[in-house]
Amino acid sequence: MENIKAAIEAHLDDLTKPRGSLGKLETYCVKMAEIQGRVPPKLEKKGIYVFAGDHGIAAEGVSLYPQEVSRQMVLNILAGGAGINALAGGTGWDVTLVDAGVIGEDFPPDNEIKPVCSFVRARIGSGCRNSFKEDALAPEETERALARGKALAQDAADRGLDMTAIGDLGIGNTSTAAAMLVAAGFNIDDMVDRGTGIDDAMLKHKLQVIQGAVKSRNPPKDGRSILQKLGSFDFAMMAGFILGLEGKGIACVLDGFPVSAAAYMAYMINPKVRDWLFAGHLSKVAGHKPLLEHMGLDPIVNLDMRLGEGTGAVIGGHIVELGVRAAREMASFSQGRVSDSEKAEKKY
Template identity: 35%
Template sequence: MHIPVINSIYDVSLSKLLDTAINNKTKPLGSLGALESLARQIGLIQRTEHPQLTKPAILVFAGDHGIVAENISAYPQSVTWQMVENFLAQGAAINVFARQNQCALHIIDAGVNHDFGPRKGLIHRKIAPGTRNFAQEAAMTPAECSRAMEHGMALVSAIEAKVIGFGEMGIGNTTAAAAIMHKLTGIPVANCVGAGTGLSTEGMLHKQRVIERAVAHHSSVTDPLDVLSTFGGFEIAMMVGAMLRAAERRMVLLIDGFIVTSALMIAARLQPAILDYCVFCHCSDENGHRQMLDHLGARPLLQLNLRLGEGTGCALALPLLQAAVNFMAEMATFESAQVHEKME
């Protein structure tokens, strides 16, 4: 498998041009705060003083996890395929928010333990009907992991978009994400584990112990791709590949919550410059996400106490990105407005 090569967006001359354009708008210097940083970042990604956000898209990857056999979820595994049906029926939160923002939504079966048959609106890329139980054996073989990543790359290659968001659905995937987080950061498992779909304190303690036993069982695993294949899910692996290809194509990457960020952590170990292309949409209410963001040096746009997944944070952040490119395109300059003194 070929890993896409991602270059830094840093460009001294373009950065100066963007700063000049931003600072010449009719406002005090820096007064649009994070929107100015967004406008600069999007301009550098797109290599232009006139950034645009045409055809935004969100990809929602669904997959099941063998680790649910360890009773680590408040919901049964069948909820994964039932929620995919809800996506297809246009009834989930992500459907509502994507429609609200005129954002294309793509639903991908990466490895759900259910036979959907031919379905309009569902992209079939099933690697297997769920991963194996990583408490006992690796979740995926290296070949399965590579195939999932390649599917993710191919999906992004087929999409014409300047901004792309990532979402997921999979009962058990907060357990996989917590294990990945621990392996990549060394942060104690207790600080990586959260309520997921709504576990009690006792349930979270059980989940913590399951992960601790699993990482001890796979103690020799350190390489990022080995961490992914050992503890990840098909939807997480597919997102890793999709993110890498999206950055290679100089798209703006919208990063949702805990599970999506775990995929990004793998991608960033493979190609560190991918972080230049990422907009961190929010800080999830899932325990551990704040520490994930801190580890990556990320500043999230929103704090809404979300912990739903599905890419909902991406859709909710889209209007802020649109505002950033709109002020660049439409806001008057001091010269055009005939304002002769810049505001301090």
């Protein structure tokens, strides 16, 4: 790894520009080279997996939106009308929608819509249980969901993807994310905010529900147990996807708060996952910043976004791609076209 780091830094320093002048684009390029084990890295194929699932805790009235919105938004993505469709199309990402447990046994009916993007039926159940009242998943369901996430990581490798991203979709998922992180040791006041714009009374209720769920379930501080007792099918699949990328030479860009919470569960299981993760953006959701800081991930952009679906991830990943393109396409001083500086440059 040190040899790769030294080689990519030497490559970047030989490009026809002042040393270090591309700033963080060079930092991202170095990380891509380390992930891929090649100099310069390449980024020819990018794919985002949007994990959709329903959350039993939504029954406690923690969101302004009814639970059927999850299904409606899945259909919107499959029809090509969602934010992620627009932004992924504009930045060159292939979209795969994963049904990781949306409510409804036959979802969506094959004759209901003709998807414009890839669609994977990975459901294990029709929404997880209400963690305020009982464990969200059974232990065997948790393991199956982790395994299905890992299988999708293998799918990414089979497709020849150089970079992946993860998006989320599901009413109640910020409450699930907050509950998991509070159980992991984060302060509840830092992890819970207004989400979709709830008022003071609803915020107080949301805090009480999350606190009650964590107290009732009381999982040990390990990623698998927290996913089982307080998580969901989609969160476990996202965590499994991240874990499954180990050794595959594929980068993964995280979206906002729910995706990053799932990544934190993967991080608790295997801290090495940080080596192939990028934080696509800093969400406007309050808990996202301390969560990323704890994992040592620096968000690529901060655009005050909080849509989800992977929208921030595809923007951040596109910026990483620009750094890789510079490393691959710029001329070098050693090619003799431009004179290098006569004195050693100081990097800032």
